[in-house]
Amino acid sequence: MKTLYLFFIALMPAVTLAQEGSLKGRLTTGSEPLAYVTIALSGTGIGTTTNDKGYYELKKLLPGNYEVSFSAIGYLPEKAKVIIRIGQVTLLNGNLKENNSKLNEVVVTGVSRATELRSNPVPIAVMTRKEMNENVNNNIIDAIVKGVPGVSAVTTGPNISKPFIRGLGYNRVLTLFDGIRQEGQQWGDEHGIEVDQYGIGRAEVVKGPASLTYGSDALAGVINLIPAFPAGGDSVLHGDIITDVHSNNGMIGTSVGLSYRQNGWKYVLRGTAKAAYDYTNKIDGPVYNTGFREYNLSAMARADKKWGYTQIGATLYDNQQEIPDGSRDSLTRKFTRQVSESVTDDIKNRPLVNTGDFKSYTISPLHQHIQHYRLYTHNEIKLGNGSLNASLGLQQSIRREYNHPTLPEQAGLYVVLNTFNYDLKYNLPAIGGVESTIGLNGMYQANRSKAATDFPIPDYDLLDAGAFFFAKKTFGKLDLSGGLRYDNRHINWSDFYVGPNPGNGFEQHIQLAGTAGSRLQFPAFEHVYEGFSGSLGLTYNISERLLLKANIARGYRAPNITETGSNGLDPGAHIVYLGNRGFNPEFSLQEDIGIISYLKDADLIAELFNNNIDNYIYQAKLTDANGNPVVIVPGNSTYQYQQSKAWLYGAELTVNLHPRGLKWLAFNNSLAYVAGINQNEQLINESKGAAKYLPFIPPLHTRSELKVTLQRRYGCLSKIYLKTEIEAYAAQNNFYALDDTETATPGYTLFNVGAGVTLKNKKELTVAELFLQADNLFDIAYQSNLNRLKYFEYYNASPNGHLGIYNMGRNISFKAVFPF
Numbered sequence: 001m002k003t004l005y006l007f008f009i010a011l012m013p014a015v016t017l018a019q020e021g022s023l024k025g026r027l028t029t030g031s032e033p034l035a036y037v038t039i040a041l042s043g044t045g046i047g048t049t050t051n052d053k054g055y056y057e058l059k060k061l062l063p064g065n066y067e068v069s070f071s072a073i074g075y076l077p078e079k080a081k082v083i084i085r086i087g088q089v090t091l092l093n094g095n096l097k098e099n100n101s102k103l104n105e106v107v108v109t110g111v112s113r114a115t116e117l118r119s120n121p122v123p124i125a126v127m128t129r130k131e132m133n134e135n136v137n138n139n140i141i142d143a144i145v146k147g148v149p150g151v152s153a154v155t156t157g158p159n160i161s162k163p164f165i166r167g168l169g170y171n172r173v174l175t176l177f178d179g180i181r182q183e184g185q186q187w188g189d190e191h192g193i194e195v196d197q198y199g200i201g202r203a204e205v206v207k208g209p210a211s212l213t214y215g216s217d218a219l220a221g222v223i224n225l226i227p228a229f230p231a232g233g234d235s236v237l238h239g240d241i242i243t244d245v246h247s248n249n250g251m252i253g254t255s256v257g258l259s260y261r262q263n264g265w266k267y268v269l270r271g272t273a274k275a276a277y278d279y280t281n282k283i284d285g286p287v288y289n290t291g292f293r294e295y296n297l298s299a300m301a302r303a304d305k306k307w308g309y310t311q312i313g314a315t316l317y318d319n320q321q322e323i324p325d326g327s328r329d330s331l332t333r334k335f336t337r338q339v340s341e342s343v344t345d346d347i348k349n350r351p352l353v354n355t356g357d358f359k360s361y362t363i364s365p366l367h368q369h370i371q372h373y374r375l376y377t378h379n380e381i382k383l384g385n386g387s388l389n390a391s392l393g394l395q396q397s398i399r400r401e402y403n404h405p406t407l408p409e410q411a412g413l414y415v416v417l418n419t420f421n422y423d424l425k426y427n428l429p430a431i432g433g434v435e436s437t438i439g440l441n442g443m444y445q446a447n448r449s450k451a452a453t454d455f456p457i458p459d460y461d462l463l464d465a466g467a468f469f470f471a472k473k474t475f476g477k478l479d480l481s482g483g484l485r486y487d488n489r490h491i492n493w494s495d496f497y498v499g500p501n502p503g504n505g506f507e508q509h510i511q512l513a514g515t516a517g518s519r520l521q522f523p524a525f526e527h528v529y530e531g532f533s534g535s536l537g538l539t540y541n542i543s544e545r546l547l548l549k550a551n552i553a554r555g556y557r558a559p560n561i562t563e564t565g566s567n568g569l570d571p572g573a574h575i576v577y578l579g580n581r582g583f584n585p586e587f588s589l590q591e592d593i594g595i596i597s598y599l600k601d602a603d604l605i606a607e608l609f610n611n612n613i614d615n616y617i618y619q620a621k622l623t624d625a626n627g628n629p630v631v632i633v634p635g636n637s638t639y640q641y642q643q644s645k646a647w648l649y650g651a652e653l654t655v656n657l658h659p660r661g662l663k664w665l666a667f668n669n670s671l672a673y674v675a676g677i678n679q680n681e682q683l684i685n686e687s688k689g690a691a692k693y694l695p696f697i698p699p700l701h702t703r704s705e706l707k708v709t710l711q712r713r714y715g716c717l718s719k720i721y722l723k724t725e726i727e728a729y730a731a732q733n734n735f736y737a738l739d740d741t742e743t744a745t746p747g748y749t750l751f752n753v754g755a756g757v758t759l760k761n762k763k764e765l766t767v768a769e770l771f772l773q774a775d776n777l778f779d780i781a782y783q784s785n786l787n788r789l790k791y792f793e794y795y796n797a798s799p800n801g802h803l804g805i806y807n808m809g810r811n812i813s814f815k816a817v818f819p820f
Contacts, residue, residue: 021084024057025092026050027070030711032718033764034072034096036231042067042079051233053764070094108179109204109224110213112437112470112483113387113427119472119479121537121551123207123592123607125149129228132200133771133815134723134756138251138276140197140225148205149652149670150607151223152698156788157290157324158249158279158808160192164786165207166609167648167674167697168220171560172586174210176224178313180376181214183419183445184397187562191399193225194317194372196296198242198255199270201228207652208609209555209590211533215441215466215487219557219588219613227300227313229266230259241818244274248811249291250359251276265303272296278322278358281809283781283802286358287789288335289322293363308380308387317372320363323401325574325635326792326805333800338366338405347635347794365408371398376421385429393421403571404453407504412571414452420444436471437483447561453506456568456577457561458522460493482536489529489558493565496522521567529585531556537592546597555588563617563641569633574792576632578622578640588613603656609649616646618678618695621739629739635794644680646694666707673700675734683738690737699732699745699785716767719758726751732785745790748782750775769817779810 027034033054040047041058044066050056061084071077075096082090105117107124117124125148135146141161145153153161154169163173175182175193184194203225210218230238237260244253255272274294278286295318302311327347328335336350337357357364376393396418403412425439442464449455465488472481499518501508510518537551566577590611597604619639622630630638650673657667676694678684683691707723714720731747754773761767781802783790789805797803 492526529558650674700730
């Protein structure tokens with residue numbers, strides 16, 4: 001009897017196996033295999049993903065009827081019903097179509113928890129890695145400017161772009177890296193965002209006040225740069241090699257990324273190097289001191305478990321950026337270089353730049369050196385139907401500007417900013433269909449000057465703390481959401497003395513008051529800024545493809561350090577900044593209305609906004625009683641911050657055509673318009689209208705792109721596309737003209753063309769993705785209204801009729817991505 005019992009025990013696995021079946025198949029898009037598509041059996045928790053060739057298999061399935069769902073980012077989801085039979089293999093293939101609609105995409109920026117784009121009333125734009133690859137540029141912000149209407153950038157050469165959203169920038173636009181706010185002396189004009197452009201997998205842009213979720217500095221919106229976490233199978237090393245070459249400034253970019261998955265953990269490592277010499281246009285020729293050299297290193301690890309997830313990341317950024325000043329010979333208009341210190345420097349009689357220096361990758365002695373280090377962690381713990389999220393970050397920004405030609409190793413500006421970020425929130429279980437979140441976030445900062453000769457800002461300590469409540473609920477076709485927030489900022493600094501440095505003949509920071517020759521540059525200061533912000537919005541789903549959005553928000557921003565405390569030369573900007581300790585926080589009231597329609601043959605988006613700001617802070621040239629510019633440091637302008645009411649309004653329109661009968665054709669069009677009105681009536685009257693408009697307002701911008709994507713393969717060539725693009729910028733005659741702070745900017749039209757192709761081997765694996773692009777194809781000479789180099793001029797007249805520095809001329813770029 002015992003022997004018979006053991007026989008049946010041994011037989012049971014075989015009997016059970018015989019009662020099971022399996023499901024397998026292949027997923028494609030057109031004739032191309034789709035890798036890493038998610039396959040799930042509804043209601044079972046059973047699923048898998050396709051391999052590199054699009055194949056999948058689910059084994060050991062109990063017999064019965066199942067609903068199978070296929071989903072992948074950028075493609076329309078598909079569902080199918082299958083019957084699993086005992087001992088049989090069921091075949092189920094699928095062909096997914098590209099998803100032009102982004103309404104069902106899940107966003108994480110500007111919301112308390114992951115939310116479908118369609119149900120969020122705040123205007124949010126999403127840009128994918130594919131779109132960023134096709135918009136080849138010198139930096140990540142310029143790629144976003146091309147792809148998101150309403151976003152522009154103040155530039156100082158090809159690698160320095162400060163993002164503006166709907167006419168507002170600097171500390172009003174909050175830049176995030178993977179959800180952690182970027183802190184790197186962003187008040188300055190002369191450096192860009194300290195992020196590796198090749199490591200970004202997705203960008204989410206909030207257009208409008210996001211103070212509710214992020215507090216101060218999100219008055220205009222948020223740009224969240226989310227790093228890529230490549231998909232792949234377990235225990236297999238994946239990665240890519242990126243090569244990027246530009247013709248105009250000789251830019252060479254190389255990036256290597258690696259990813260690995262094991263036991264629920266994902267690891268990513270990336271290293272990048274970029275270098276460029278001076279860029280060129282047909283008016284100025286090579287523009288001296290616009291080259292750069294940049295290095296990036298990043299690492300991330302993430303574990304997704306049943307209890308939640310944990311993620312840790314670290315980044316290192318190192319950039320040496322040359323500092324242009326625009327000095328040149330008055331007759332030949334050839335660029336000159338500074339060889340003497342400011343006291344003995346004759347700006348109009350400097351020596352000419354050697355021809356070989358324009359195309360040299362060697363960084364000029366007059367440059368800035370920016371280093372940024374970041375360590376952060378995201379964590380989530382599931383608590384029943386709710387969750388607790390915690391994010392912490394440590395950052396250090398080191399910024400040095402070398403502006404002494406006789407002492408090239410002596411930094412003119414040397415500041416170190418240390419920041420601790422924290423963000424805690426609890427997503428409560430839904431009660432009566434209401435999803436709500438409470439949160440607390442903020443930061444602590446300490447900024448210190450080191451061995452420098454110029455001190456535009458004091459050493460300061462800053463503590464930010466804010467608490468918020470957010471809730472949303474769906475009523476049939478109506479999604480309603482909103483919340484309230486309170487913020488508190490405490491900033492202080494001690495007396496800051498400067499005095500002569502016998503060792504080099506310049507000034508230095510003096511630690512002890514009363515030291516011989518010392519003077520008080522920054523008297524001690526302490527202040528608490530506080531404010532309430534909030535928003536209320538709704539989305540009405542007229543149909544699955546058509547919806548209306550409306551939102552009203554009160555934004556809050558405390559004055560930044562330069563606006564309150566500055567009193568000195570910023571060498572890289574060539575500006576002496578003067579702050580005002582009596583400034584009040586900015587408060588905005590913005591209304592947004594949008595209509596979004598993703599039809600089968602077209603995407604139609606119209607977004608209108610109206611924004612009234614109290615205590616708006618801006619900078620303007622300082623003049624004396626006779627109207628002459630005040631010169632505190634020879635060769636440098638002097639700007640003093642002002643405060644008044646402001647009114648901004650405008651719209652963004654998008655019309656993308658993708659007819660079903662012509663799958664190979666896409667015709668994408670956008671328009672962005674913003675007006676900025678200064679409401680300081682007394683100043684406007686005294687200036688006879690010269691102060692009517694706000695500074696740094698972009699002109700009307702339209703963009704049209706015609707793209708043809710071939711629908712079949714040609715041997716190893718697939719996904720072949722060709723595109724042509726027209727960008728038109730209207731003249732900007734509505735500018736801040738008081739004291740020649742700004743001047744009118746003529747309109748211009750740029751033509752760009754591009755092409756791309758994917759190479760696959762016989763095993764259907766991608767060998768390379770190639771992108772070719774020509775920007776400013778006809779080499780148009782133009783000056784952007786937001787180009788700071790436009791104002792780098794030492795003369796009142798020019799023999800060729802052109803003043804200031806022009807933007808980059810024709811640039812042909814080639815990018816290759818080699819995955820493995």
